[in-house]
Amino acid sequence: MENCKPVNTLLAQNEKLIKEDGANKVDGFIYRSLVGCLLYLTATTLDIMYATNLLSRFMQNPSELHFKTVKRVLRYVKGTNELEIWFKKNESSRLFGFADSDWVGSHKDMKSTSGYVFFIGLNVFSWNSKKQRTMAQSTAEAEYIATAAVVNQAI
Incomplete structure (x- = not known):
């Protein structure tokens, strides 16, 4: 994924992820490892929280579509790795x-x-x-x- 093409959106607009989508199954170990990495990233990358939550629902029996979506999220992360969380001093502590x-x-x-x-x-x-x-x-x-x-x- 080092040389992958970045994308601007996390999830494809017309794809609905469901548990039994009839697609070929993929290696669950690799899928779980990648989703685990995304879960780790959510501690500092809040924009991937929803997509990671969604992908974690398919850990038991992932399909090719689920794996493709994990790779899309990784491509999004690659394209937005310059985004940071900043803590700025300001007058309001509301x-x-x-x-x-x-x-x-x-x-x-x-x-x-x-x-x-x-x-x-x-x-x-x-x-x-x-x-x-x-x-x-x-x-x-x-x-x-x-x-x-x-x-x-x-x-």
Whole structure:
């Protein structure tokens, strides 16, 4: 992957990743190793959090499409390796956060994914992306669950 062509987006727009997609299976050890590396990178690269969360759902039985998507994320990382997290001194030390969710993002089990990010002033200091434990019956409920996770983290 050293000489790969970088891409500007993490995930292809029209590809839906599902557990049993009928494609040929790939070596699970290599797939798990690459996803593990991406999980390690999420500690300092928050923009890959959602994609890494999504890819980690297929660790048990990855297909060629899942492996292709992991390689795409690695190509994205290569193209954005100059991006950094900066902590700047500023006058404001106000704490604020943002939350969002997708409703029924996982069509296999009909669960949503929540994500949040916290700032102190202009500095990002905490972020997360996680599949919700329960099935939300509406977008409002999925957003409520995401907001509850943010409040829990803030406290």
